[in-house]
Amino acid sequence: MSIVTVQLGQCGNQIGFEVFDALLRDSHSFQGLCSKRENEAYQTSCKERFFSEEESGVPIARAVLVDMEPKVINQTLSKAAQSGRWKYGQHACFCQKQGSGNNWAYGYSVHGPRHEESIMNLIQKEVEKCDSFSGFFIIMSMAGGTGSGLGAFVTQNLQDQYPNSLKMNQIIWPYGTGEVIVQNYNSVLTLSHLYRSSDALLVHENDAVHKICAKLMNIKQISFSDINQVLAHQLGSVFQPTYSAESSFHYRRNPLGDLMEHLVPHPEFKMLSVRNIPHMSEDSLAYSTFTWAGLLKHLRQMLISNAKMEEGIDWQVRPPLSGLPPLGKMSLSKDLHFNTSIANLVILRGKDVQSADVEGFKDPALYTSWLEPVHAFNVWKTQRAFSKYEKSAVLVSNSQFLVKPLDMIVKKAWNMFASKAYIHQYTKCGIEEEDFLDSFTLLEQVIASYCNL
Amino acid sequence: MTQSVVVQVGQCGNQIGCCFWDLALREHAAVNQKGIYDEAISSFFRNVDTRVVGDGGSISKGKICSLKARAVLIDMEEGVVNEILQGPLRDVFDMNQLITDISGSGNNWAVGHKVFGSLYQDQLLEKLRKSAEHCDCLQCFFIIHSMGGGTGSGLGTFLLKMLEDEFPEVYRFVTSIYPSCEDDVITSPYNSILAMKELNEHADCVLPIDNQSLFDIISKIDLMVNSGKLGTTVKPKSLVTSSSGALKKCHKKPFDAMNNIVANLLLNLTSSARFEGSLNMDLNEISMNLVPFPQLHYLVSSLTPLYTLADVNIPPRRLDQMFSDAFSKDHQLLQADPKHSLYLACALMVRGNVQISDLRRNIERLKPSLQFVSWNQEGWKTSLCSIPPVGHSHSLLALANNTCVKPTFMELKERFMRLYKKKAHLHHYLQVEGMEESCFTEAVSSLSALIQEYNQLDATKNVPVQDLPRLSIAVCCFHWLPY
Numbered sequence A: 001m002s003i004v005t006v007q008l009g010q011c012g013n014q015i016g017f018e019v020f021d022a023l024l025r026d027s028h029s030f031q032g033l034c035s036k037r038e039n040e041a042y043q044t045s046c047k048e049r050f051f052s053e054e055e056s057g058v059p060i061a062r063a064v065l066v067d068m069e070p071k072v073i074n075q076t077l078s079k080a081a082q083s084g085r086w087k088y089g090q091h092a093c094f095c096q097k098q099g100s101g102n103n104w105a106y107g108y109s110v111h112g113p114r115h116e117e118s119i120m121n122l123i124q125k126e127v128e129k130c131d132s133f134s135g136f137f138i139i140m141s142m143a144g145g146t147g148s149g150l151g152a153f154v155t156q157n158l159q160d161q162y163p164n165s166l167k168m169n170q171i172i173w174p175y176g177t178g179e180v181i182v183q184n185y186n187s188v189l190t191l192s193h194l195y196r197s198s199d200a201l202l203v204h205e206n207d208a209v210h211k212i213c214a215k216l217m218n219i220k221q222i223s224f225s226d227i228n229q230v231l232a233h234q235l236g237s238v239f240q241p242t243y244s245a246e247s248s249f250h251y252r253r254n255p256l257g258d259l260m261e262h263l264v265p266h267p268e269f270k271m272l273s274v275r276n277i278p279h280m281s282e283d284s285l286a287y288s289t290f291t292w293a294g295l296l297k298h299l300r301q302m303l304i305s306n307a308k309m310e311e312g313i314d315w316q317v318r319p320p321l322s323g324l325p326p327l328g329k330m331s332l333s334k335d336l337h338f339n340t341s342i343a344n345l346v347i348l349r350g351k352d353v354q355s356a357d358v359e360g361f362k363d364p365a366l367y368t369s370w371l372e373p374v375h376a377f378n379v380w381k382t383q384r385a386f387s388k389y390e391k392s393a394v395l396v397s398n399s400q401f402l403v404k405p406l407d408m409i410v411k412k413a414w415n416m417f418a419s420k421a422y423i424h425q426y427t428k429c430g431i432e433e434e435d436f437l438d439s440f441t442l443l444e445q446v447i448a449s450y451c452n453l
Numbered sequence B: 001m002t003q004s005v006v007v008q009v010g011q012c013g014n015q016i017g018c019c020f021w022d023l024a025l026r027e028h029a030a031v032n033q034k035g036i037y038d039e040a041i042s043s044f045f046r047n048v049d050t051r052v053v054g055d056g057g058s059i060s061k062g063k064i065c066s067l068k069a070r071a072v073l074i075d076m077e078e079g080v081v082n083e084i085l086q087g088p089l090r091d092v093f094d095m096n097q098l099i100t101d102i103s104g105s106g107n108n109w110a111v112g113h114k115v116f117g118s119l120y121q122d123q124l125l126e127k128l129r130k131s132a133e134h135c136d137c138l139q140c141f142f143i144i145h146s147m148g149g150g151t152g153s154g155l156g157t158f159l160l161k162m163l164e165d166e167f168p169e170v171y172r173f174v175t176s177i178y179p180s181c182e183d184d185v186i187t188s189p190y191n192s193i194l195a196m197k198e199l200n201e202h203a204d205c206v207l208p209i210d211n212q213s214l215f216d217i218i219s220k221i222d223l224m225v226n227s228g229k230l231g232t233t234v235k236p237k238s239l240v241t242s243s244s245g246a247l248k249k250c251h252k253k254p255f256d257a258m259n260n261i262v263a264n265l266l267l268n269l270t271s272s273a274r275f276e277g278s279l280n281m282d283l284n285e286i287s288m289n290l291v292p293f294p295q296l297h298y299l300v301s302s303l304t305p306l307y308t309l310a311d312v313n314i315p316p317r318r319l320d321q322m323f324s325d326a327f328s329k330d331h332q333l334l335q336a337d338p339k340h341s342l343y344l345a346c347a348l349m350v351r352g353n354v355q356i357s358d359l360r361r362n363i364e365r366l367k368p369s370l371q372f373v374s375w376n377q378e379g380w381k382t383s384l385c386s387i388p389p390v391g392h393s394h395s396l397l398a399l400a401n402n403t404c405v406k407p408t409f410m411e412l413k414e415r416f417m418r419l420y421k422k423k424a425h426l427h428h429y430l431q432v433e434g435m436e437e438s439c440f441t442e443a444v445s446s447l448s449a450l451i452q453e454y455n456q457l458d459a460t461k462n463v464p465v466q467d468l469p470r471l472s473i474a475v476c477c478f479h480w481l482p483y
Helices: A009-029 A036-050 A070-083 A104-128 A146-161 A183-197 A206-216 A224-239 A255-263 A282-286 A292-305 A400-419 A423-427 A433-451 B010-031 B079-086 B109-133 B151-166 B188-202 B211-225 B256-274 B283-290 B319-326 B356-369 B405-421 B426-430 B437-459
Strands: A002-008 A051-053 A059-061 A063-067 A093-095 A133-141 A166-173 A200-205 A271-277 A341-350 A377-382 A391-399 B003-009 B045-047 B067-069 B071-075 B098-100 B138-146 B171-178 B205-210 B300-304 B342-352 B380-385 B394-402
Touching: A002 A009, A002 A036, A002 A104, A002 A146, A009 A036, A009 A059, A009 A063, A009 A070, A009 A133, A009 A146, A009 A166, A009 A224, A036 A051, A063 A070, A063 A104, A063 A146, A070 A093, A093 A104, A104 A146, A104 A183, A104 A423, A133 A146, A133 A255, A146 A166, A146 A183, A166 A183, A166 A206, A166 A255, A183 A200, A183 A400, A183 A433, A200 A206, A200 A255, A206 A224, A206 B356, A224 A271, A224 A341, A224 A391, A255 A341, A255 A391, A271 A292, A271 A400, A292 A341, A292 A391, A391 A400, A400 A433, A423 A433, B003 B010, B003 B109, B003 B151, B010 B067, B010 B071, B010 B079, B010 B138, B010 B151, B010 B171, B010 B256, B071 B079, B071 B109, B071 B151, B079 B098, B098 B109, B109 B151, B109 B188, B109 B426, B138 B151, B138 B256, B138 B283, B151 B171, B151 B188, B171 B188, B171 B256, B171 B283, B188 B405, B188 B437, B205 B211, B205 B256, B205 B283, B205 B300, B205 B405, B211 B256, B256 B283, B256 B300, B256 B342, B256 B380, B256 B394, B283 B342, B283 B380, B283 B394, B300 B319, B319 B356, B319 B394, B342 B356, B342 B437, B356 B380, B405 B437, B426 B437
Parallel strands: A002 A063, A002 A133, A063 A093, A133 A166, A166 A200, A200 A271, A341 A377, B003 B071, B003 B138, B071 B098, B138 B171, B171 B205, B342 B380
Antiparallel strands: A051 A059, A271 A391, A341 A391, B045 B067, B300 B394, B342 B394
16 A cells, blocks of 8 residues: 655655655665565565656655745755656645745645645645555654644645545654744644644654764764654654564555554554664674664663663663552653553564564553553564664654653743744734644643653 | 845945845856856846847846846935946846935935935835836845935835835845944934834834944954964955955945945845755744744844955864854944843854754854843754855854844934934924924834833843743543553
8 A cells, every 4th residue: 555745844855855765775775685575575565655656667756745935845856856766756746935934824824725725636646646545644844834834734634635544744843952943832833733633643853863863873963964864764664564463475555554553542642753773874884783682672671761762771760560550640840760651563674583572562561551562562573674784673652752842842832922922923824822722732631641641 | 936125225225235236146156157047046136138128028047148136226316326327237237226316315314204205105116016026926125224314214214114015925124224323424313213113113124233343343354364474365255345256346435345244144144045955044934033022123143254264274263163253242243242131032044064963062052151031042043054155165144133232222312312302403304394393202212112122021131930830731531441
């Protein structure tokens, strides 16, 4: 089944390019340490999911590019074409002349309705190209105006127009110290709206990815290109074809559906994050060897201690002893010690993957009491290796990972809202104080729910 | 991509404008090697086939034929505009883009605003509409003028109201040259305060600049260049004050060096909108992020670097030094002290080979020494544009919305009151039809109200930041069955 990607705004388009590039590079430039037949099946599956083909044989990304000003889309299109390996569809973009000015209200209330028809038509065309359609993958940032505001509007429209299709939003959480001054307002409005219309929110934090670039990849002068490539690598390791645990004879057909089913058991809890291991520069990779036991041990500790990467993990954090009553409500004022999960999915790729032991993830102490581990935890194992990693593991988690960052954003937005700063910029486009209050209320509810796990 | 129209009013406005167009051509020539008319150039220039008579000559793509500035030149004296039209830039301007008169405004805001305003209202509207029609998607009007005189100050601000009424969706960015203390125009305080009321009410964003700061920057550069130290030859094109490599050859005008600084400010301000980069910043984002309340739209600017050394054997100044310089008084275009006042918001617009990690490192480094208002502790807006300015490998423009503008305004008010109390020269104003004493009193109240807003913010300066109580939500317990 195929996934249609919608890339929105500067961030969405810049990342989208890196994702398709990473997917195709992995699928075509590496042999995957497996049999030729196996590799070919992988390539076919990857292609079906993300690319369509034209007569010349050059794969065309199943994507719609949307931005309110032309510079980024032009760059993205030409970068893709230059690679020679793949490209975007000729008529797959929608572009205007003037951006959204970092104004969520402008993206949502002005650009949205104005361009609704054109954008939805483009998406429709892309969906029609799919023989069998799995759902939407929407890439956007929260801090700006187009990705965030128009992204929220488009997601709502997709909800209305394709009520039976799945929607996963890839959201970029901005750096804590400003990229955009009104980023907290834009984030609050985005999250509250997406919570109502999206099926799952896959979150990547710029701060976390930045640290990976600095500490694990050893990049000295980190550019957005570097950051986006790390992100693309993480997404690739989630979305490339995998086998289901039950059937090792063909690759999963419904990636989005399977992800949602395993990870979003309750609509109140939609926030997912990704952790992968190992991740390093190519030079270091040549000198490293891994065991599944080692990788999984680290990954598990990353989960419980809320670590964003494999360096600097706090090994002191332990799950509460089973049999004892739960530790009680998580307090935001103390450092989060133990990260409780609702559901986890581990995807393993590479050599000897069948021997990997994931029992550590089935410990009921890791999970909230209302789900049995047999429902809360899933593992997908695939022999075909990903990218250049002989063994790689990725964890997609619905847990308390994002509570602190969310709380921080709500706090800052609330403080600013109390002073009414910048509100005039939103009200002049139709977003009133009431709308802000509704958003705050919804997010406080989400925070409280996650805290009470 | 959007277009902007520059409206240059009065002697000062036109002289700065002239430098701006010169440097803009130079910048685009350096970037656009193939001579193709692209979207970046079209932001400030039209492409015209000069063989076609009348209006039909606009060409939207392909080779550059003849570039015409998207500008309207207004002056109530002929001298400056005539000089421009006889100089090397004459082909850049269309005769239809000018409005001139002969008598001048006599350094009288009332004459500029009331007399010439009503006299030229229709013509102004017509020229502005024309320039807007030539644009595919007009985003911004840049108004350049001085505050202390008659035309720039009076007619320039008359325009603002007109632009607001006629083009409400288009931003109005005003670059205003404020008079220094030793200004030789005696009535400059009157003119400035009367103009400020208009800026308060009708401008989206104002970049106040004073001559003294520009002069100090020049002195600093001269000192550097003439110090005779080994290796201090400066790359000519890199001087923020120079027009080397541009069309205008003679540099004899006394204000040219200073005007080039302002011209560079405008080029850097618009660079991220015109050229590509990994984190773009359009002009509408400036207003969105830097103006928390409609009245507080005065931004202090600082530019770095001021020059680049020519000697390749001397290693380039560390990138981080550029960030430190942007927060030093030596690089500011207004006499003010932001470091000891309160920041409401700050924008860093970087050009050249600078990446996000450089930006973040420097923000972390500089943050502790700067005071931000309690509700905007992380009040940074950043942008990265890949194309550096001519002669440099990278540059930084910092725009600060800071309470440090308050002393400038208070001082202006004092100078005004000293004159006004004695009713000095008042009759020159009151004899103009439409002027009454109430114009003066209203203007002063407008300024006082503005100063009061800054005062209120300053009062919060050393108060410890407290988190406000959040919304409390009733949490319901979940009793549900696993699927």
